[in-house]
Each structure stands twice: as C-alpha cells, then as structure tokens.
Amino acid sequence: MANFPEPIENLLEQFIRLPGIGRRGAERLVTHLLNTDADQADRLAGALARLKTDIRPCTRCGNWAESELCRICDDPRRDAARICVVENPVDLYAFESSGAFDGVYHVLGGTLSPLRGITPDELNIDGLERRARTGDVTEVIIATSPTVEGDATAHYLAQILAQAGVEVARIGMGLPLGSSLGYADAGTLKLALEGRRKI
Amino acid sequence: MTSLAQESPAADAPPDSRDEATSSDSRSRVAEIAVSHFRNIASLRWKPAPGLNLIVGDNGQGKTNLLEAIHLSLLGRSFRTRREEDCIAWSGADDSELASVTTQIDRPSGPRVHRVALGRGLKRAFIDGVLAPRLASLFEGAAVVTFTPDDVDLFRGAPARRRRFLDQDLCQGSPVYLDSLQRYHKALKQINAVLKRARHGSASDALAQAEAFYPPLAEAGASLMLSRARYLADMHEQLGPTFENLGGTATLELCFDPSLKFEARGAMSAADLAASIAVRLDEQHTESARQGMLAFGPHRDDVRIRLGGRDLSRFGSQGQHRLVALAVKLVAAELLDRGRSTAPVLILDDFGSELDAERRRAVLSNLRGRVQTFVTGTCAEELGSADLFDEVRRIDSGRWAGDPGGR
Numbered sequence: 115m116a117n118f119p120e121p122i123e124n125l126l127e128q129f130i131r132l133p134g135i136g137r138r139g140a141e142r143l144v145t146h147l148l149n150t151d152a153d154q155a156d157r158l159a160g161a162l163a164r165l166k167t168d169i170r171p172c173t174r175c176g177n178w179a180e181s182e183l184c185r186i187c188d189d190p191r192r193d194a195a196r197i198c199v200v201e202n203p204v205d206l207y208a209f210e211s212s213g214a215f216d217g218v219y220h221v222l223g224g225t226l227s228p229l230r231g232i233t234p235d236e237l238n239i240d241g242l243e244r245r246a247r248t249g250d251v252t253e254v255i256i257a258t259s260p261t262v263e264g265d266a267t268a269h270y271l272a273q274i275l276a277q278a279g280v281e282v283a284r285i286g287m288g289l290p291l292g293s294s295l296g297y298a299d300a301g302t303l304k305l306a307l308e309g310r311r312k313i
Numbered sequence: 314m315t316s317l318a319q320e321s322p323a324a325d326a327p328p329d330s331r332d333e334a335t336s337s338d339s340r341s342r343v344a345e346i347a348v349s350h351f352r353n354i355a356s357l358r359w360k361p362a363p364g365l366n367l368i369v370g371d372n373g374q375g376k377t378n379l380l381e382a383i384h385l386s387l388l389g390r391s392f393r394t395r396r397e398e399d400c401i402a403w404s405g406a407d408d409s410e411l412a413s414v415t416t417q418i419d420r421p422s423g424p425r426v427h428r429v430a431l432g433r434g435l436k437r438a439f440i441d442g443v444l445a446p447r448l449a450s451l452f453e454g455a456a457v458v459t460f461t462p463d464d465v466d467l468f469r470g471a472p473a474r475r476r477r478f479l480d481q482d483l484c485q486g487s488p489v490y491l492d493s494l495q496r497y498h499k500a501l502k503q504i505n506a507v508l509k510r511a512r513h514g515s516a517s518d519a520l521a522q523a524e525a526f527y528p529p530l531a532e533a534g535a536s537l538m539l540s541r542a543r544y545l546a547d548m549h550e551q552l553g554p555t556f557e558n559l560g561g562t563a564t565l566e567l568c569f570d571p572s573l574k575f576e577a578r579g580a581m582s583a584a585d586l587a588a589s590i591a592v593r594l595d596e597q598h599t600e601s602a603r604q605g606m607l608a609f610g611p612h613r614d615d616v617r618i619r620l621g622g623r624d625l626s627r628f629g630s631q632g633q634h635r636l637v638a639l640a641v642k643l644v645a646a647e648l649l650d651r652g653r654s655t656a657p658v659l660i661l662d663d664f665g666s667e668l669d670a671e672r673r674r675a676v677l678s679n680l681r682g683r684v685q686t687f688v689t690g691t692c693a694e695e696l697g698s699a700d701l702f703d704e705v706r707r708i709d710s711g712r713w714a715g716d717p718g719g720r
C-alpha cells in the first residue's frame with residue numbers, strides 16, 4: 115500500500131493509537147484538519163500540550179487537578195469526614211453532577227482484575243488507607259461499578275479499611291447490573307448513595 | 314445458482330404473514346421464516362403450522378440445516394457448531410453476501426421479527442428491524458428446546474453436557490439466571506487467575522485477592538444452585554408420567570448432584586447458601602491454591618438419573634438412552650411453556666432411529682396439542698403416519714420439493 119507524505123503518516127499513526135480510532139477514522143480526522151484553517155490545528159495542538167502540563171492527579175484523592183489539590187479537596191465547604199471511593203474521574207463527575215454528595219472522593223484508577231494483571235499495587239489503595247487512618251474520616255462509601263470486579267474491589271477495600279476503624283458502606287444496587295456508573299443518570303446515583311449498606 | 318442468488322433480497326425482507334388468519338392457539342410460535350444463503354439453502358420461505366411440522370427429505374438435502382436456521386434466528390446461535398461462519402453459503406468473492414435468517418414470531422403480546430445475519434467474523438441480530446445490543450436480547454422474545462441425535466449421550470457423556478443442557482434451559486427461562494451464570498464464570502476466571510499465579514509463589518497476596526472474588530462468586534453460585542435444584546425437582550415430578558406416555562416401562566428418577574452438597578430445605582435462602590459457600594471457599598483456599606484452580610462449585614455440578622433404580626450413566630441400550638433424553642426434552646419444553654409468557658418451540662432432529670414404531674408413534678401423539686414442534690425424518694410413514702402431522706414438507710437440495718411430500 116502506498117504511503118501518504120510523512121507528516122500525514124505520522125499524525126495518522128498517533129490517532130490510531132487512541133482508543134476507538136481505526137485507520138479509516140484517523141484518515142477522516144487528518145483530512146478534516148488539512149481542510150480547515152491553521153487556527154484550528156493550532157488550538158488542537160495547544161489543548162493537547164496543556165493537557166499533560168496543566169493537569170495532574172490530585173495528591174490527596176487522585177482526581178484530575180490543576181494544582182496540588184483538586185477543586186473538591188480544596189473546597190472547605192466539603193465534608194472531609196466522608197469519602198466516596200470511585201473507579202475513575204468520570205464516575206466522580208457523574209456523582210458530582212447528581213448533586214447528591216457533599217463529602218470528598220477517592221479515585222482508585224480501576225478495579226481489581228487478576229486476569230488483566232491489575233493487582234492492588236496498580237490501584238490507588240495505599241493512599242486511601244492513609245487517609246482513612248488520619249482519624250478525620252468517619253465513613254467510606256465504596257462506589258465501584260456493580261460488576262464482579264467492582265464488587266470484589268469493594269470487598270477487598272472493606273477488609274483493609276476494617277482495620278482503620280472507619281465505617282465502610284457499599285452503594286445500593288439500584289443500578290443496572292454490570293453497568294458503568296459513568297452512564298447512570300443523576301436520580302439513579304442519588305438512590306444508589308441513599309441505599310448504601312454497611313459491609 | 315446465479316438466479317437463486319438474485320432472488321435473495323426478496324427472501325431477506327421481513328416475512329409478512331399478518332394477512333394470514335391468526336391461529337386459535339394463543340401460544341407464541343414461528344409464523345413465518347425466510348432463509349437466505351444458509352448452508353445449502355440459497356433461498357427459502359415457509360409458513361409452518363402452529364402445531365406439529367414434519368420436514369422430510371433424503372440425507373444431505375437440508376432438513377437439519379433448516380432446523381439450524383430456525384434455531385439461529387430464534388436464539389442467535391446454532392445448535393450444531395460454534396463456527397457459525399461455516400453456515401454461510403459464500404456466493405462468489407463478495408463478502409457482503411451474508412447468510413441470514415428472518416423469523417416472524419407471533420405471540421399473544423404481539424408479533425416480533427428476529428433477523429440474524431452472519432458474515433465473515435461477524436454476527437448481528439435485529440429485533441423488529443433494530444440492531445440488538447446483545448444476542449441475549451433475543452431470549453426475551455423466543456425460547457427453543459432442541460433434541461439432536463447427540464442427545465442420546467446426554468446421560469452417559471461428560472457432566473459438561475448436562476450442565477450445558479441445564480444452563481441453556483434455565484437461561485431461557487430467566488434473565489436473572491443468565492446474569493448469575495455470567496457473573497459466576499467471570500468471578501471463577503478471576504479466582505483461577507490468582508490461584509494459578511499463587512501456585513508459583515506469592516501466597517499471602519494471592520489469598521487476599523482471591524478472597525475478594527469469593528463473595529461475588531458465592532452470591533452468583535448460590536443463585537445458580539438454587540435455580541438448578543428447583544428446576545430439577547420440577548422436572549423430576551413430570552418426568553415419570555411423560556416417560557410412561559412415551560412407552561417407558563421402568564421408573565425414572567432425576568436428581569441434582571451439586572458439587573457443593575447442601576440441604577435443599579424449602580426455607581434455604583440465597584443469602585444463607587451464599588454465606589455457607591463463602592465459608593467453604595475460605596476453608597478450601599489452601600487446597601485450591603495448591604491445585605492452582607477452584608476444584609469445586611457450580612461449575613462442577615451434575616445431574617443423576619436412575620432408570621429402574623439403576624444409575625443410567627452406567628447401563629442402558631441406545632434406545633433407552635434416546636427415549637429418556639426425549640422425555641427430558643419434552644418435560645423441558647413443558648416447563649418453559651409453563652414458566653414464561655413466550656412458549657418455546659420444540660426442535661426434534663432425527664428423533665426416531667433406534668425407537669420401535671410404537672414408541673415413535675407414542676412420541677408424536679404426545680406432541681400433539683402442545684408447543685409448536687419441528688421434526689425431521691426421511692418420510693412420514695417411517696415416523697408413524699402423515700395424519701399425525703399438521704404440515705409435511707419435503708426438502709430437496711435446499712429447496713422445497715414441488716409437492717408437499719407424504720400427503
């Protein structure tokens with residue numbers, strides 16, 4: 115197969131590495147960028163560059179942050195005694211938009227999956243343990259997805275946190291089985307939080 | 314071949330049988346089927362009878378292919394092969410020429426159209442013209458019980474065969490069962506991944522990780538075990554009378570043989586059972602880690618059957634095994650019919666060999682007035698007589714023969 119000029123091949127290759135983009139999709143994106151004015155390509159390049167320099171994980175909770183602490187950890191009006199544990203920042207923002215929770219969060223960065231080589235070491239679990247042991251925390255609510263992996267992660271955390279002397283609860287299962295929290299609507303998430311049970 | 318291929322778009326369109334007078338039978342049934350480029354069937358349409366249908370033809374003419382196509386369109390998979398690409402009658406180099414089967418199912422709650430299309434490395438299911446998010450969505454509107462010549466080994470083959478039979482019927486009967494089954498196997502795979510690694514070192518880490526997956530495994534496992542126990546108890550109750558109707562002479566007893574023994578008291582709740590499974594998992598952890606896998610649990614369940622007080626897995630003629638398997642399938646259809654709003658369709662591929670004329674006739678008279686049934690045979694007379702059937706069709710080289718055979 116004939117190759118495009120090198121700068122195009124180069125960008126295609128970068129696009130194809132992104133999730134959900136194949137060769138065809140990458141070609142469409144490149145064609146689009148070539149056909150629009152230079153400004154748009156610059157804005158895209160700038161936004162990409164800023165993404166990695168301006169966003170870092172919050173040192174306390176692991177959420178996307180623009181400085182040391184994310185906006186939630188930095189907000190004195192939040193109830194720091196209650197931590198809601200989520201798999202990723204997208205789930206965190208789903209809870210935030212539901213407006214049902216005024217505590218703080220902890221982002222694990224995934225769920226346990228021995229099959230895919232995701233062990234506790236790969237997840238932000240040490241950080242959670244440290245936070246739970248400070249004495250400021252009274253309740254940890256585990257809001258991992260209602261999948262087998264999400265449930266197992268909840269059980270694993272409950273074992274670890276039991277020694278830290280905090281109350282551990284799991285969100286209620288009003289959620290569709292096996293679904294991802296990020297796609298749940300605000301009302302469902304609110305009910306799931308209200309329906310939490312101790313584990 | 315070319316002219317048939319050109320006819321395929323017509324066969325591909327959703328069948329329309331709404332102009333037909335609806336049957337007095339309020340059960341759901343296949344009202345019309347259109348098959349296209351499926352194995353040796355280039356293009357075929359059929360409006361089967363609501364009751365007992367017979368497809369006759371010589372060997373290799375496409376009888377079983379048609380049954381397979383019906384099964385595929387109702388449940389989204391073949392009962393013969395896992396390599397469904399094999400079902401595609403490739404016509405030339407054009408990959409877009411897919412095999413497809415479209416079925417209109419008439420149900421008391423209204424008609425529903427299933428279309429399943431196969432291509433190179435792809436399978437798509439459509440319900441009422443809309444792409445189904447997953448194949449299991451088809452189960453909501455259709456159910457099938459199948460008897461194939463292989464089923465003669467149902468009770469003397471490996472336990473996996475009996476679990477597959479159980480799971481197939483129970484998944485069709487209940488979406489909760491299907492969900493539990495999927496969760497169970499996911500948890501099992503995760504646990505086995507930990508245990509396999511634990512075999513080669515790092516034991517304490519592995520323990521904590523395996524333990525994390527024990528509660529979801531126990532929960533799903535308890536739900537499976539209780540469903541299986543209940544289902545087999547119901548089946549046992551009906552099996553005796555059905556077997557007798559088919560000309561069986563000795564007593565037939567069926568029972569659940571769970572890998573984890575439990576007392577099936579009426580009051581046993583899923584939560585109680587899950588708790589006791591969890592205890593067993595913890596107790597057995599060291600042994601499981603030594604073996605590098607979980608050696609007990611619902612994935613090792615079995616079904617026992619006794620004929621005249623003797624374990625049928627160890628004796629019995631070909632004919633006895635066939636008659637028992639047939640009785641079990643008839644009861645399975647009966648239970649599905651009772652348990653849900655969508656009545657199952659019964660598919661019996663070559664049920665008659667090794668049975669004497671009297672028993673074949675007994676099976677067929679038993680099928681009358683029940684769920685819609687599809688039977689294959691070389692001719693109607695071989696199975697009894699044509700008057701037992703509501704519809705007899707002859708298939709020849711993948712096409713309907715000019716005149717309906719056997720009438």
Ligand SMILES: [Zn+2]
Nearest residue numbers: 172175184187
């Ligand atoms: Zn934070």
